[in-house]
Amino acid sequence: MSDQIINRAGVLVVMEQKSGAAAGGKAGWNRMSFEALAAGQKLAANLGVACSAAVVGAEEITAPLAQEFADKKLEAVWVVGHALLEHYTADGWCTALEQLIAEAKPQYVVFPHTYQVRDFAPALATRLKQVLISDVTAIHDGPVFVRQWMQGKLNADYRHAGDGVCFVSVQAGTFRADAVESGSAEVKQFAPQLDAAQIRTTPSEPFREAAQTVDLTAAPVIVSVGRGIGEQDNLAIVEELAQALGAELAASRPICDNGWLPMERQVGSSGQTVAPKLYLAVGISGAIQHLVGMKGAKTIIAINKDPDAPIFEIADIGVVGDLFEIVPALTRAIKQ
Amino acid sequence: MKILVAIKQVPERDAQIRVGADGRSIDEGDAAWTINEPDAYALEEALQLKEREGAGEVVVLCAGPERATSSLREALAKGADRAIHIVTDDEGTESLAARDTLGVAALLADAAKAESPDLILTGLQSDDLGAGQTGVVLAELLGMPHATLIMHVERAGAGLKVKRELEDGWFQHVEMPLPALLTIQSGGNRLRYATLMGIKKAKSKETRTIDASAATTAVAEIVKVYPPERVKRTEMLTGSADEIAAKIVEKLKFEVKVL
């Protein structure tokens, strides 16, 4: 059957549930799911179509979770359940969702841009000869989907061409979870046809590396250093600043990737999420994966030589300049 | 094990980036180019796997215009055995930029099929477009199992056991049969530099060029590229380094109240 003769309508939001160790032992949501739900509801309202949601997993996990939607403004909540969906696999999720899409016939499928979605949604889109428009930061009339290029230095507007399903994932923090509209929703069960042979990967339980020795989440003041520091030997100047301020030292990913600071000091989507009174970002560009870990700070000060660095988008106080001049001067001034 | 590593050439991080004349691309005029960073980690993982096994071949694969040869040469100098360059037009409807993820992955898939590799490694995301998808799409086109955000790869029987990064500092092991495709996250290894010896050796290594097949209509269509509007009003401090330092101390004392 070609896509042309399928009557597609509406928006389907695929929510992400979490269970097992990484979710603290009980079933719950990846918090970005509700941001995606708000995005889906808004897109549907703008297009004048209905919005539905889906949750995938083993039935005993998803069925109780789906009850949380009963009071949301949705046409339907699809509970996509199967014993082979107890643990996440790309093959399981793609197969189940491909079948759900064939049943529900949405025009748009919206995901939160989580690590799990990165893992399966491009393959799902490929099965339907489509391309996921990923990590979207805004949706305008049209609809036009805004993505970031060059880690936030440029914006690019995308449109979906053709009559097929349009797959979109939304960036963390772009839509507000508390904007989800209330109403009512019909809960529908959907049992996909799955065969163990279709699932080629075998996942094991999530784990953490050796116990953390620093708790950045409790630090009231954090000095955080990025690739602008240039070399490991230069770290001394930020260490001195941190000491003068009584602050913990944190870093962006490349600093930890290089082994200059231990990974437990990494702030961002793969590292710690912090909310100190003061976050002083030194030589950090402000990529989204870093921002999600620190944007909750009460005051953000950024020192960067590039006036267009995306970090200034969220900084309260900014200094455009060379960190090798500013940081030592600041340490001196604090000590006085 | 025959390992194929997909490498994209992207603008240098510190490069001044401007919008291209067509309003839908990056101006290539004054950019300097480099290997996409996660792809350098993918290459490193491939080289270490080969070294651990004491046998095998590492082939680097890139779709891009003429300029991309410099990145392939760099990969050869670091230790890749061979290179394949799918040559696209510099600009226009047959350029790399005119193809969406599916279009680029289809180019890579054609070249990969001819090689029948045991393992394909890509970076998890390109620094310029940031789609984070090409590897997964390529796996699907080739009918291979895949895993993303991989920090470490080891053999497990006839297949692989990989360490996958999850959010918030969690990890997970995943096992899968070969052939398979993995998208590599940065930081799993330390990157090597090309040695003088490596640079010399690279000159005698093979780079095969293939003309890119005709581009098909993009499903994800780029309408416009532009510098983002600044919405937040950041208070910018100016002056000499000492003046700025004094202003910050002032704020830390009386506004932020951490001194």
Ligand SMILES: Cc1cc2nc3c(=O)[nH]c(=O)nc-3n(C[C@H](O)[C@H](O)[C@H](O)COP(=O)(O)OP(=O)(O)OC[C@H]3O[C@@H](n4cnc5c(N)ncnc54)[C@H](O)[C@@H]3O)c2cc1C
């Ligand atoms: C799935 C995924 C997960 C990720 N997880 C994380 C994460 O948890 N945490 C994280 O941080 N990143 C993460 N990243 C990486 C992220 O995308 C960025 O690549 C990274 O945050 C960039 O670090 P940076 O700002 O230090 O380096 P760059 O982006 O290279 O920025 C360096 C900055 O320093 C400035 N600079 C240079 N020299 C000077 C000077 N002399 N004085 C002042 N300023 C100077 C430059 O103008 C530039 O803005 C992740 C990426 C992906 C795809």
Ligand SMILES: Nc1ncnc2c1ncn2[C@@H]1O[C@H](COP(=O)(O)O)[C@@H](O)[C@H]1O
């Ligand atoms: N033109 C290309 N040539 C070779 N590999 C590519 C190309 N484009 C993307 N890739 C690979 O796919 C990964 C993800 O890219 P992207 O989907 O653009 O974020 C990159 O890290 C590369 O390994």
